[in-house]
Amino acid sequence: MTPDTALDAQPSLLQRAHLPFAIGAVALVTLGAFENRAVMTVLPSVADDLDGLWLFGAAAAAPLISFVVATTVAGLWSDRRGPVPVLYAGLSLFVAGELLMGLAPLMAVFVAGRLVGGLAEGLLDVGLTVLVARALPPQLRPKIFATFAAAWVLPSLLGPSVAGVIAEQVSWRAVFLVGIALLVPVWWFLRPALGAATARAATDHLDSADTRRQSRSATQWALVAALGLAALTAGASLVTRTGLPQAVGGLLLLAALAALVPALHAILPAGTLRGAPGIPALTLLRGLLGAAFGATGGLIPLMLTEVHGYGPAAAGVSLTITGLFWAAGSQLQGLSMTQRRTSVATRLRAGFVLLTFGVAGPALLAVGVLPTWAGLGLWAVAGVGMGISSPTISTHVLTLSTPADQGRNSAATFLAPSVSQAVAYAVSGAAIAWSAPHPGGTVFGMLMGASVALAAMGALLAPRAR
Numbered sequence: 001m002t003p004d005t006a007l008d009a010q011p012s013l014l015q016r017a018h019l020p021f022a023i024g025a026v027a028l029v030t031l032g033a034f035e036n037r038a039v040m041t042v043l044p045s046v047a048d049d050l051d052g053l054w055l056f057g058a059a060a061a062a063p064l065i066s067f068v069v070a071t072t073v074a075g076l077w078s079d080r081r082g083p084v085p086v087l088y089a090g091l092s093l094f095v096a097g098e099l100l101m102g103l104a105p106l107m108a109v110f111v112a113g114r115l116v117g118g119l120a121e122g123l124l125d126v127g128l129t130v131l132v133a134r135a136l137p138p139q140l141r142p143k144i145f146a147t148f149a150a151a152w153v154l155p156s157l158l159g160p161s162v163a164g165v166i167a168e169q170v171s172w173r174a175v176f177l178v179g180i181a182l183l184v185p186v187w188w189f190l191r192p193a194l195g196a197a198t199a200r201a202a203t204d205h206l207d208s209a210d211t212r213r214q215s216r217s218a219t220q221w222a223l224v225a226a227l228g229l230a231a232l233t234a235g236a237s238l239v240t241r242t243g244l245p246q247a248v249g250g251l252l253l254l255a256a257l258a259a260l261v262p263a264l265h266a267i268l269p270a271g272t273l274r275g276a277p278g279i280p281a282l283t284l285l286r287g288l289l290g291a292a293f294g295a296t297g298g299l300i301p302l303m304l305t306e307v308h309g310y311g312p313a314a315a316g317v318s319l320t321i322t323g324l325f326w327a328a329g330s331q332l333q334g335l336s337m338t339q340r341r342t343s344v345a346t347r348l349r350a351g352f353v354l355l356t357f358g359v360a361g362p363a364l365l366a367v368g369v370l371p372t373w374a375g376l377g378l379w380a381v382a383g384v385g386m387g388i389s390s391p392t393i394s395t396h397v398l399t400l401s402t403p404a405d406q407g408r409n410s411a412a413t414f415l416a417p418s419v420s421q422a423v424a425y426a427v428s429g430a431a432i433a434w435s436a437p438h439p440g441g442t443v444f445g446m447l448m449g450a451s452v453a454l455a456a457m458g459a460l461l462a463p464r465a466r
Contacts, residue, residue, distance in 0.1 A: 011136075011137050011139055011140050012140075013136075013140060013143055013144060013147065018135075018136060018140065020192050021131070021135050021136070022144065022147065023189050024189045024190040024191075024192070024194060025128060025131070025132070025144065025148070026147055026148065026151045027185065027186045027189040027190060028087075028124065028128060028186055028190055029128070029148045029151040029152070030151045030152075030154065030155060030186070031094075031179075031182050031183060031186045032121065032124065033151060033152040033155035033156065033159065033323065034155040034159050034178075034179065034182055035094075035098070035117075035179045035182075036155075036159075037155050037156060037159030037160050037163065037319045037320075037323065038159055038160075038162070038163035038175045038176075038178065038179060039101075039114075039117075039175075040160075040297075040298060040301060040319055041159070041160045041163040041164050041167070041175075041301060041319060042163050042164070042167045042172040042175050043056070043059060043060070043301070043302075044056075044301060044302050044305050044306075045167050045172045046059070046104075046107070046110055046172055047059065047107065049172065050104070050106060050107040050110060051107070052106075052107025052108075052110070053432075053433070054237060054433045055107045055108070055111060055237060056302070056429055056432055056433070058111050058233050058234065058237055058429060059107070059110060059111050059114055060298050060425045060428075060429065061229070061233045061421070061422045061425035061426055061429065062111045062112075062114035062115045062117075062118060062233070063114045063115065063117050063118030063121060064118060064229065064418040064419070064421050064422035064425065065115065065118060065226050065229040065230050065233065065418075065422055066115045066116070066117075066118035066119045066122070066226060067118040067119070067121055067122040067414070067415075067418040068122075068222055068225050068226045068229060068415055068418055068419060068422075069119070069122070069219070069222045069223055069225075069226045070090075070118060070119045070120075070121070070122025070123050070126075071122040071125070071126050071222075071411040071412075071414045071415045071418065072218050072219060072221075072222035072267055072411055072415060073122075073123075073219055073222070074086045074090075074122055074123045074125075074126035074127055074407070074411060075126050075130075075407035075408045075409075075410060075411025075412070076218060076219070076407060076408065076411075077407070078126060078127060078130040078406070078407035078410075079130075079404060079405065079406065079407035079408060082134075083126075083127040083128070083130040083131040083134070083407075084127070084131070084194050086123050086126065086127035086130075087123070087124060087127040087128065087131070087190075087194065089123050090119075090120045090121070090122075090123030090124035090127060091120070091124070091183065091187070091190075092120075093116055093117075093119050093120035093123065094117070094120040094124070094179075094183065095180055095183065096116050096120075097113050097114070097115075097116035097117035097119075097120055098113075098117070098176045098177075098179045098180050099113075099176070099180070100112060100113030100116055101113030101114065101117070101176050102173045102174075102175075102176030102177060103173070118418075122414065122418075125414050126407060126410055126411050126414055129394060129398075129406075129410040129414075130406050130407050130410060131194075132144055132145075132398070133398045133401075133403075133406045133410075134403070134406075138398075138399065141395050141398060142333065142334045142339055142391065142395050143334050145330065145334065145391035145394055145395060146330045146331050146333065146334025146391060147334075148330075148391075149326055149327040149329075149330030149331065149387055149390075149391065150327045150330070150331060151327075152323035152326060152327055153323055153324055153327045155323060156319060156320045156321075156322060156323020156324055156327075157320055157323070157324070159319070159320075159323075160317065160319045160320050161320070162178075163175045163178075164311070166178070168311065217266075218266070218267055218408075221262075221263045221266040221267045222263070222267055222415075224259050224262070224263040225259065225260060225263035225264060225267060225419070227259055228255070228256045228257075228258075228259030228260035228263060229256070229260070229419065229422045229423075229426075231252040231253070231255045231256035231259065232252070232253065232256035232257075232260070232422070232423065232426045233422065233425070233426045233429070234249070234252050235248075235249040235250065235251070235252030235253035235255075235256060235426075236249070236253070236426040236427065236429055236430035236433075237249070237429060237430065237433055238252065239253065239430060260419075264419065267412075267415065268280075268283060268412055268415065268416065269283055269409070269412050272284050272287075272412075272416065275461050275464050276464070277464045277465075277466060278400060278464075278465075278466075279397060279400055279401070279409055279412070279413075281461060281464035281465050282393050282396060282397055282400075282413060282465050283412045283413050283416045284416065284461065285348060285352075285389070285393060285458055285461060285462065285465060286390075286393050286413040286414075286416045286417050287416035287417050287419065287420040288352075288420065288454050288455070288457060288458040288461075289355070289386065289389055289390060289393075289417055289458065290416065290417020290418065290419075290420045290421040290424075291417070291420035291421060291423070291424045291451065291454050292355060292359055292451040292452070292454040292455040292458070293355060293359070293382060293385075293386045293451070293455075294417060294420075294421040294424070295421055295424035295425060295428060295447070295451055296359050296362055296363075296382075296447075296448050296451045297318070297319070297322055298421075298425065298428075299362075299428060299444060299447060299448065300318040300362050300379070301318060301319065302432070302444075303362065303365075303366050303441070303444040304318065304372075306438060306439055307366060307439075307440065307441045307444060308372065317376065318362075318376060318379060321376055321379055321380050321383060322379070322383050322386075323383075324380075324383065325380040325381070325382075325383030325384045325387065326383045326384075326386050326387040326390075327387060328383070328384055328387060329351070329354075329383065329384035329385060329386060329387020329388040329389075330387035330388070330390070330391050331387070332384070332387070332388060333347055333351075333387065333388045333391055333392055334391065343466070344392060344396050344465050344466065345462050345463045345464075345465050345466050347388055347389070347392045348388075348389055348392055348393070348458075348462035348465050349459055349462040349463070350385075350388060351384075351385040351386070351387075351388035351389030351390075351392065351462075352385060352389060352455055352456075352458035352459035352462055353385070353459050354381050354382065354384050354385030354388070355382050355385035355386060355389065355455040355458070355459075356385075356452060356455040356456045356459060357378065357381055357382075358378050358379055358380070358381035358382025358383065358384070358385055359378075359379075359382050359448060359451045359452050359455055360378060360448075360452050361374065361375040361376065361377065361378020361379045361381070361382070362375050362376075362378070362379050362444075362448050363444075363445050363448035363449050363451075363452060364378075364445070366441045366442075366444035366445040366448060367441045367442060367444075367445035368441060382455075385455075389458075393413060393465075394410070394413065396465065397409050397410060397413050398410070424450075424451075427447070428447045431443050431446075431447060
């Protein structure tokens with residue numbers, strides 16, 4: 001065997017053929033991680049400064065609503081034209097969303113900025129996932145997803161504390177200028193990486209009349225789903241008021257139900273809601289991850305602030321824990337030994353079991369059963385479980401897909417958690433608004449307890465991923 005043959009037999013992300021893409025992709029993930037950690041850290045401060053605590057649930061769910069449309073469009077667009085233009089569009093919307101949030105005079109305007117940010121995130125997430133499938137061999141996909149998780153470490157270590165200090169010493173508005181500034185080095189690294197990846201990617205994208213017709217139909221149903229989620233979020237916020245707003249909120253909740261049921265049936269893979277084996281089960285599991293882990297993670301900073309009296313910087317420690325231990329779990333699943341000795345179902349079951357026990361930590365902390373260090377220590381266990389489960393799902397979806405449907409299948413596994421998180425945020429937002437201005441620990445404990453049940457359900461359904 002020649003040295004060149006040996007090199008081909010054991011591909012590496014450090015090889016000249018793959019390194020430009022790896023650097024650019026990791027830079028993009030790092031940018032998104034900084035933005036995510038910063039926004040979640042300052043969101044309680046934003047709600048307080050703009051007198052918008054009653055819209056906290058809407059602000060948390062807004063990007064998930066627009067994410068539904070963005071992921072659907074991005075998946076179809078990537079299958080037809082390739083992922084690179086999808087990524088460029090996502091970067092442009094990222095800048096627009098940051099500006100809108102940073103300059104928001106009202107909480108409603110800030111929520112609009114979050115909607116634009118959700119569009120950007122959907123385009124970037126799906127575009128990058130499809131680019132992984134077309135730029136890297138299958139052996140490197142678990143490793144690149146593990147590297148993506150590792151890219152959250154530095155933002156998770158520095159992002160919450162930096163954002164908290166900026167919010168306390170300058171203004172929460174300045175946090176969003178930092179996000180825009182970080183785009184400059186990302187753009188510098190990403191341009192050559194996208195060029196190299198485009199040269200290696202497949203060029204025979206489908207663009208038939210039937211494909212365009214399916215794209216229009218899917219996009220229309222995605223818009224219906226987004227409107228349904230918007231109605232759900234608004235209704236959940238209004239139903240906690242009194243008089244006419246409460247009646248309007250009830251009507252919006254009914255409209256949301258009427259819109260979401262047929263829309264999800266149309267845009268999710270057939271059999272998703274019953275967990276049919278294969279991609280439908282993977283899509284459902286991704287939805288359970290989003291509801292259990294995402295909703296709890298979004299509530300922890302507010303719970304630490306409202307119930308235990310911590311400031312934004314201290315409350316942001318939970319986000320640091322999330323990133324660090326998510327990265328640790330992802331690195332564990334990406335090891336060659338782990339890939340060889342465990343099945344997909346085994347890794348998913350282990351991840352969901354860890355998530356079940358881990359989410360119980362913040363729930364018990366909220367009601368005063370555990371001290372802060374113990375509650376957040378269990379939350380670290382949930383991070384490991386998420387790190388094992390999420391990239392396992394992403395990798396296996398690509399394995400079960402063909403080049404003609406990589407975009408659509410990847411989009412479905414991003415869409416499901418955005419819907420489940422939006423529903424969870426709507427419920428939690430209503431509960432928080434109902435108990436405003438100072439929600440107690442019991443409210444947070446009940447909401448997080450529901451996440452424990454969802455994580456346990458995922459552990460039971462994990463074998464269907466085969």
